[in-house]
Amino acid sequence: MDFDKLEIVMRRLALEAGDVIMEIYNSDDFDVRSKSDDSPVTAADEAADALISAGLRAAFPEVLLVTEEQAASHKESASEFLIVDPLDGTKEFVHRRGDFTVNIAYVVDGVPVRGVVYAPAKSRMFFTRADGGSVEEAGPFDKDAVGVLTPIRVSTPDNGALMVVASKSHRDQATDDYIGKYAVKDMTSAGSSLKFCLVATGEADLYPRVGRTMEWDTAAGHAVLAGAGGAVVRFDDHTPLTYGKPIYENPFFIAYAPGVELKPA
Incomplete structure (x- = not known):
């Protein structure tokens, strides 16, 4: 895998999907349907999925793509694969609470080694760089130009608090x-x-x-x-x-x- 290319493609597709999602989110009304497992699905899920899937298949045609909205992909397996939730938090989306995200990841031998999480309604973007380190990008976002990046790091926890x-x-x-x-x-x-x-x-x-x-x-x-x-x-x-x-x-x-x-x- 070309990790420099992967970083660019995942980030761009997440931003483009976010634009599609927000256009529907900000509309006066949108339909909500139930899938076979009774979870909700909207036109935003489906539009974002179509956009991301087309982009990943064009960029990485040799890599298995697994995505929530394409049930046939759930029956396939490989040692490396791309995995997508085009709109995670559909309930948050439906209730207009803003806590929903676009998720794209790359998994190798059971380990998710690269990923992007974009919360378009909250203007927060997190992703792994080509070197594997994680950053948060400050908005406003431009799909063709990376903004200010801040390396992120977990806390040193206090088990008493x-x-x-x-x-x-x-x-x-x-x-x-x-x-x-x-x-x-x-x-x-x-x-x-x-x-x-x-x-x-x-x-x-x-x-x-x-x-x-x-x-x-x-x-x-x-x-x-x-x-x-x-x-x-x-x-x-x-x-x-x-x-x-x-x-x-x-x-x-x-x-x-x-x-x-x-x-x-």
Whole structure:
């Protein structure tokens, strides 16, 4: 893989998809339908998916593309693949809460090694550089010219006063019970893959997810967090979360800054 090319293409496609999404988001009305698993889908999901898929297939025709909106791709597998969630946080989008993201990642041998997370309504953009390190780009954004980049790094956590981030739309008692095992200084809620990015920037130390997710939900955020020095492990045994699993489904997991003393499930 040409990582310089990958960085440019992923960033550009994320920005272009963000423009398409925001055009629909800012319209007077948009249709919301239910998929077979009862999750919502909008024209924004589908338009962003079409744009990103066309761009990735043109740039990297030899690499398997897995995307949430194309069910046939969920049956394919390879040792390396691109994985896309064109609009993560559709519920946030539908309720016009702004916490939704465009996610594109590249996975090699089970590890998400590069990724981009773009939150167009919040004007926040995070991505891994060609060298694997993670940055946040300051807006306004130009798809043809990279703006001011700030390298990001996880916090040095204080286990007596942890900063925790949890899901905005999927918070439940099991999550609260697990968080209750820690000494928490402050807790915030966020939607979509932004939670990984808040750990990556040091705005949070710990993000536990006790609920169903798919690999396209997490791969880009996982890559950004890893490039900032963070880690993602399985909830049950604290072994690394890997990718390329059957139907691309994740177990429960914990994303964190190393130094957090992880509690048992």
